[in-house]
Amino acid sequence: MQLLRTILIILVVYYGFKILSRLFGPLFFKYLKKKAQQRFGGQFGGFQNQKPPQKPQNEGEITIDKMPDNKSSNKTVGEYVDYEEID
Numbered sequence: 828m829q830l831l832r833t834i835l836i837i838l839v840v841y842y843g844f845k846i847l848s849r850l851f852g853p854l855f856f857k858y859l860k861k862k863a864q865q866r867f868g869g870q871f872g873g874f875q876n877q878k879p880p881q882k883p884q885n886e887g888e889i890t891i892d893k894m895p896d897n898k899s900s901n902k903t904v905g906e907y908v909d910y911e912e913i914d
Contacts, residue, residue, distance in 0.1 A: 884890065
């Protein structure tokens with residue numbers, strides 16, 4: 828009788844967990860996703876380019892934002908070699 832009772836308890840717990848996971852699983856994963864987004868957003872939030880707020884533009888108005896030209900190339904890297912394919 829004890830064996831039958833133990834098997835019944837195991838089955839009730841198994842199916843109860845299965846049903847509850849179907850009901851609360853999506854909510855739990857949404858919570859985990861939201862927490863992960865907050866954690867990663869907090870870590871990388873300081874590295875984002877923060878621009879000052881811009882004034883609203885009228886329709887049809889065009890503005891060009893130029894990036895600063897701080898790129899300097901190293902001329903002593905090497906020379907360019909042109910090649911041809913040989914059949």
